[in-house]
Ligand code: 5GP
């Protein structure tokens with residue numbers, strides 16, 4: 478098993494866990510870019526958004542359910558952003574599907590500002 482995030486799920490690499498259930502694991506990003514920066518990942522290895530299929534797509538709903546639950550628990554009432562990078566042009570650095578949850582400050586960039 479060479480995947481960094483699979484190793485984090487397995488506990489072989491330490492992480493600061495903020496949420497876990499049977500299917501989903503969430504932990505603080507090691508290099509936060511906002512006051513709240515958490516990564517939500519499937520426990521099952523999926524390489525990225527391009528590898529989501531009819532067979533495994535249910536996990537995406539479970540991840541967003543976990544995100545909503547965490548946002549309520551942490552009282553992120555002024556808002557949050559969820560981002561997934563897929564592939565080289567998007568700057569994906571870890572090839573295990575993950576969703577960045579960013580919160581705690583107004584966001585400077587939005588899709589409306591272009592890429
Ligand atoms: P990507 O660039 O693929 O969208 O996001 C990967 C994220 O994983 C980056 O924000 C990076 O800081 C984070 N990351 C990389 N290695 C580790 C690690 O070992 N532990 C934790 N907690 N985060 C990591």
Ligand code: ZN
Pocket residue numbers: 480481482483484521522523572573
């Ligand atoms: Zn993996």
